[in-house]
Amino acid sequence: MAAPAARRAISVELNGEQVELEVPARRLLVHFIRDDLGLTGTHVGCDTGNCGACTVRLNGEPVKSCMLLAVQADGATIATVEGLAADGELTPLQRAFNEHHALQCGYCTPGMLMSATALLERNPSPSEEDVRYALQGNICRCTGYVNIVEAVMAAGEGR
Amino acid sequence: MTVVEETTTLKKGFVGQSIPRKEDKRLVQGLGTFFDDVRRHGMGYVHFVRSPYAHAKIVSIDVSKALELDGVYGTITGDEVAIQTDPFFEMSVEPGGNIKDYALAVGRVRHMGEPVAAVCAATRELARDAADLIEVEYDPLAVLVDAEDSLRDEVVLHDDAGSNVVWSGVFDWGDVDTALAEADHVVKIERLHFHRFSSTPLECAGALVEYDKGTGEWTLHCNHQMPGVGAIWMAPALRVGIDKLRFVTQDIGGGFGNKICLHPQYVVLCLMARKLGRPVQWTEWRTDQHTANAHGNERTFLDVEVGVMADGTMTGFKVRALDDCGAFPRYEPLGCIIWAQVTPGMYGWRNIRVDFTQVCTNKSPVSPNRGYSRMQHLWLTERIVDIVAAELGFDPVELRKKNYVKVEQMPYETPNGCVYDSGDYAAALDIALDLVDYGSIDERRKDAEARGKLLGFGIGSTLDSGTNNFGQSTLLNPELQFSGNNEAASVKLDIFGEVVVTLGTVPQGQGHETTAAQVVADIIGCSPEQVNVRRGHDTWFNSHAGFSGTYASQFAFTGLGAVKGAAELLRAEMVQLAAAVLQAPEEAIELADGMARVKDGPEEAALPFMALGAIVNANNAFLPPDFNPTLNHRYVCRPYFGMVDTEKKTGQLTLTYATQIHAAVVEVDPETGEVEIVDYAAVDDCGVRINPQIVEGQVHGATAHAIGAALSEHFVYDEEGTLLTSNFYDYHVPHAMDMPPLKTGAMESPSPVAPLGAKGMGEGGGGGIHCLCAAIQDALSSAGKPLVTTSCNPPHRVWAMLQDPEATRRVEVMSK
Numbered sequence: 001m002a003a004p005a006a007r008r009a010i011s012v013e014l015n016g017e018q019v020e021l022e023v024p025a026r027r028l029l030v031h032f033i034r035d036d037l038g039l040t041g042t043h044v045g046c047d048t049g050n051c052g053a054c055t056v057r058l059n060g061e062p063v064k065s066c067m068l069l070a071v072q073a074d075g076a077t078i079a080t081v082e083g084l085a086a087d088g089e090l091t092p093l094q095r096a097f098n099e100h101h102a103l104q105c106g107y108c109t110p111g112m113l114m115s116a117t118a119l120l121e122r123n124p125s126p127s128e129e130d131v132r133y134a135l136q137g138n139i140c141r142c143t144g145y146v147n148i149v150e151a152v153m154a155a156g157e158g159r
Numbered sequence: 160m161t162v163v164e165e166t167t168t169l170k171k172g173f174v175g176q177s178i179p180r181k182e183d184k185r186l187v188q189g190l191g192t193f194f195d196d197v198r199r200h201g202m203g204y205v206h207f208v209r210s211p212y213a214h215a216k217i218v219s220i221d222v223s224k225a226l227e228l229d230g231v232y233g234t235i236t237g238d239e240v241a242i243q244t245d246p247f248f249e250m251s252v253e254p255g256g257n258i259k260d261y262a263l264a265v266g267r268v269r270h271m272g273e274p275v276a277a278v279c280a281a282t283r284e285l286a287r288d289a290a291d292l293i294e295v296e297y298d299p300l301a302v303l304v305d306a307e308d309s310l311r312d313e314v315v316l317h318d319d320a321g322s323n324v325v326w327s328g329v330f331d332w333g334d335v336d337t338a339l340a341e342a343d344h345v346v347k348i349e350r351l352h353f354h355r356f357s358s359t360p361l362e363c364a365g366a367l368v369e370y371d372k373g374t375g376e377w378t379l380h381c382n383h384q385m386p387g388v389g390a391i392w393m394a395p396a397l398r399v400g401i402d403k404l405r406f407v408t409q410d411i412g413g414g415f416g417n418k419i420c421l422h423p424q425y426v427v428l429c430l431m432a433r434k435l436g437r438p439v440q441w442t443e444w445r446t447d448q449h450t451a452n453a454h455g456n457e458r459t460f461l462d463v464e465v466g467v468m469a470d471g472t473m474t475g476f477k478v479r480a481l482d483d484c485g486a487f488p489r490y491e492p493l494g495c496i497i498w499a500q501v502t503p504g505m506y507g508w509r510n511i512r513v514d515f516t517q518v519c520t521n522k523s524p525v526s527p528n529r530g531y532s533r534m535q536h537l538w539l540t541e542r543i544v545d546i547v548a549a550e551l552g553f554d555p556v557e558l559r560k561k562n563y564v565k566v567e568q569m570p571y572e573t574p575n576g577c578v579y580d581s582g583d584y585a586a587a588l589d590i591a592l593d594l595v596d597y598g599s600i601d602e603r604r605k606d607a608e609a610r611g612k613l614l615g616f617g618i619g620s621t622l623d624s625g626t627n628n629f630g631q632s633t634l635l636n637p638e639l640q641f642s643g644n645n646e647a648a649s650v651k652l653d654i655f656g657e658v659v660v661t662l663g664t665v666p667q668g669q670g671h672e673t674t675a676a677q678v679v680a681d682i683i684g685c686s687p688e689q690v691n692v693r694r695g696h697d698t699w700f701n702s703h704a705g706f707s708g709t710y711a712s713q714f715a716f717t718g719l720g721a722v723k724g725a726a727e728l729l730r731a732e733m734v735q736l737a738a739a740v741l742q743a744p745e746e747a748i749e750l751a752d753g754m755a756r757v758k759d760g761p762e763e764a765a766l767p768f769m770a771l772g773a774i775v776n777a778n779n780a781f782l783p784p785d786f787n788p789t790l791n792h793r794y795v796c797r798p799y800f801g802m803v804d805t806e807k808k809t810g811q812l813t814l815t816y817a818t819q820i821h822a823a824v825v826e827v828d829p830e831t832g833e834v835e836i837v838d839y840a841a842v843d844d845c846g847v848r849i850n851p852q853i854v855e856g857q858v859h860g861a862t863a864h865a866i867g868a869a870l871s872e873h874f875v876y877d878e879e880g881t882l883l884t885s886n887f888y889d890y891h892v893p894h895a896m897d898m899p900p901l902k903t904g905a906m907e908s909p910s911p912v913a914p915l916g917a918k919g920m921g922e923g924g925g926g927g928i929h930c931l932c933a934a935i936q937d938a939l940s941s942a943g944k945p946l947v948t949t950s951c952n953p954p955h956r957v958w959a960m961l962q963d964p965e966a967t968r969r970v971e972v973m974s975k
Contacts, residue, residue, distance in 0.1 A: 024282075024284065026284060027284070031283065034195075034196075035283075038198075039189075040189070040192075040193075040195070040196035041188070041189015041190065041191075042189065043193070043361075043362070043412070044195070044363075044442070045361040045362065045363070045412075045445065046445035046886065046887045047444045047445045047446055047886060048445065048886045048887055048888050050886070050887035050888060051361060051445075051887055053361055080189065081187075081188065081189035082188065082189050082190075084188070085187075085188050088188075090184075090187065090188070094187040094188070097183065097187050098179045098180065098183040098184070098187060099179055101177075101179070101180065101852045101853065101855075101856050103183060103186055103187065103668075104413075104668030104669070104670070104856055104857070104860065105360070105361070105362070105410070105411060105412045105413045105667050105668030106182065106183075106186030106187075106191050106410060106412070106668065107193065107360075107361045107362045107410075107412030107413060108361050108412075109186055109187060109189075110189045113187065131895070132895040132896045132898075133895075133896060135894070135895040136894045136895050136896045137894070138894070138895070139361060139887070139892055139894055140361070140863075141358060141359060141360055141361050141413050141415070141860070141863070141864070141892065142361075142413055142668045142856075142857075142860045143856060143859055143860055143863075144859035144860050144862055144863030144893075144898060144901065145859075145863070145893075145894075145895040145898050146859045146898070146901055147856060147859065148895070149895065
């Protein structure tokens with residue numbers, strides 16, 4: 001049996017731009033995004049895939065990028081927090097986070113925004129329970145989630 | 160939902176408004192700069208080799224195979240550290256003061272996860288590969304995981320100390336023996352235990368360290384939240400002057416005290432950067448943070464005796480406190496003293512004796528954690544009140560109101576000379592009771608019973624003491640040369656009218672850029688948008704002092720006090736300059752809306768700030784020789800404390816006391832022991848609130864931390880010293896679905912001693928832990944009256960209490 005490949009060339013569409021790079025086969029997607037592509041908005045908060053700080057959208061689905069290898073994203077569309085605000089124009093959700101004080105240290109915020117953006121696309125007017133359910137994979141240690149839930153609901157109702 | 164009562168009548172400009180935060184713009188776009196975002200050309204990644212044993216001799220370390228791996232830049236072991244550095248300075252007196260604590264284990268490991276060696280390689284993955292190739296041979300030793308075992312000194316962790324005791328002392332105020340003899344009832348509680356947990360900030364610790372060979376200086380791009388103290392530890396160990404260490408922090412993903420004791424790892428990085436001649440970077444793994452960074456105080460309270468009169472007046476208590484600081488004391492000896500800031504808790508008893516001992520065990524070192532040492536003591540006082548109430552048949556609300564320090568008594572001097580500056584505890588309690596509809600509790604209890612649930616109601620009253628007097632350290636060790644406190648800030652007006660502020664504090668989410676801008680804007684007459692507060696702390700800003708950092712609930716006092724002082728100096732100069740240019744008396748000059756103008760003067764008699772800045776910086780020839788404005792001012796806020804009496808162990812250990820009263824309604828499932836919080840209120844009084852939304856956010860966060868600690872978060876060790884809850888799978892922290900409906904209330908009792916009337920807040924005092932313990936005990940009171948004697952009550956513990964309530968009832972009541 002041939003030795004497994006140690007490196008592979010991958011091609012991804014990241015925040016609307018085509019990226020082609022050769023990566024170590026064992027490189028995590030989160031490290032590919034942060035270290036190889038220099039997009040440091042996606043964060044690492046744990047080593048067991050529990051905290052959600054690394055949440056990005058893979059073909060539209062929120063995923064934990066620390067639990068995927070970069071090679072698994074070959075041919076996929078990836079969206080990270082840096083792709084939300086077009087030309088520095090914040091999305092209604094980002095503005096709601098600011099208005100409702102939904103962040104303190106800001107470390108969980110990119111992950112929260114990616115999960116919540118996905119939620120609002122599939123459920124534009126979520127209930128509080130819907131929001132909490134959608135965000136249960138994103139841990140925050142600063143806010144107690146109160147204002148985060150409020151912000152997502154406010155963005156959902158178009159406030 | 161927020162209910163606000165009794166707000167201050169101070170004039171409010173931007174201060175007092177919930178203006179949205181300036182920090183948010185970059186953070187919501189993922190454009191913050193956390194230390195792991197910083198890159199340097201040629202940098203290497205560091206991975207630590209850590210002990211799998213809780214206690215063992217290191218027989219040998221062989222790094223040769225690691226060094227053969229392509230892409231590995233180098234290694235370092237404890238032997239090198241012992242040659243190149245001196246042990247870290249120890250705070251305690253003997254025996255703890257004799258401990259030798261190095262940046263890596265030297266000859267012996269004393270807790271699971273203790274760093275033994277470090278390797279640096281070209282990529283993160285290679286560093287881990289190389290670490291696996293480092294061979295360490297251990298000779299296991301007997302393990303101590305229990306503080307009471309440790310006290311026996313049968314196995315001694317630090318030969319240099321000769322004992323596991325770090326420090327011990329008796330605090331004795333009033334006359335507790337007489338108070339107990341004269342009391343109508345004495346309630347004896349055999350044992351209460353406050354468990355190990357921590358705030359587990361989402362961003363782990365770490366640093367990217369560069370060494371400049373030409374100047375012998377290190378730059379640490381890091382997230383150390385108290386760089387002043389970090390440098391005091393590191394510089395002597397590295398045998399250099401403090402000016403050789405430059406700390407640069409930018410955005411930090413939470414600290415909560417858990418980023419104060421990073422000096423051992425940072426020294427390793429400094430040595431490696433120097434040895435390898437390249438920048439080196441280390442990011443702590445989540446597992447490492449849980450096993451080997453910082454746990455909060457674990458404290459056992461033994462032989463509590465409380466004196467109570469027939470009418471419910473509690474006259475005093477005595478207790479033996481046994482503090483478990485883990486393998487190395489480090490910052491922790493201060494924990495032996497700091498609880499004394501809140502000796503009587505919220506209550507008026509005057510006779511208190513605490514016999515305090517701190518010991519080492521083979522567990523993770525303890526360091527400050529949100530609520531640091533005061534939270535543990537306040538939990539004790541709240542447990543005492545609830546157990547006394549339960550055993551003597553008093554209503555817990557009435558017993559509290561009877562014994563609370565009264566608003567008329569403020570400022571109130573405690574038995575050990577601390578002064579509670581302001582607060583109305585009974586009023587805050589009433590707000591909490593109202594928020595959870597206390598009047599309907601009996602009805603709700605019946606309704607829950609019909610559904611097969613046990614409903615309970617509990618109160619947790621607590622204080623968040625802020626602005627430490629570091630002179631309290633002399634109660635620990637009279638030789639220590641620390642006293643007072645300080646914080647620095649600089650404010651300048653630049654060439655094109657920019658207002659620029661640098662802080663000595665190290666924010667990790669508390670919104671310092673925003674609140675500092677609010678204060679400056681009000682003082683010099685512009686808007687917060689026009690004030691640029693530089694992010695983070697940088698030694699080279701020269702805007703810091705020895706105690707700089709963000710910790711101990713003091714920013715609103717010392718940090719904003721420094722900002723206020725600097726802004727006032729700047730304002731005075733701006734007025735003076737404007738008066739000279741506009742040829743008007745200083746009293747006639749007003750600063751508002753970014754302009755300096757003559758009051759009621761013509762439109763031409765006005766200068767934009769830009770003009771002032773330009774004159775001083777670029778166009779100053781016409782100014783008279785004796786007038787030399789700089790428009791650039793640094794100010795050090797130095798709070799004033801009385802002296803500390805080391806013999807009586809009295810003194811002003813801290814300056815401000817914020818109040819938090821928490822109330823919870825829980826429903827317990829008797830079949831599973833699961834606790835559901837069905838109603839919850841937290842009321843906060845931190846004096847003047849600079850930005851109410853920012854205050855409320857931290858009340859939410861402190862509540863979440865407390866709920867997590869009370870119901871699930873626990874650093875559990877087995878008998879071999881293995882940490883069983885070393886990651887987020889096993890150590891469950893609350894997520895969005897775990898949080899109860901949370902109501903908040905606020906009061907403002909301005910502080911008479913703080914520069915802006917604002918007390919520090921943020922730690923919260925663990926109110927949630929106290930009230931959930933009370934609520935659980937109340938819920939179970941109809942099922943055999945078990946007593947809650949530990950601070951963490953997950954389902955299996957609650958279930959056990961229901962199965963065998965008698966086992967928990969180690970309480971004795973002696974009545975006249």
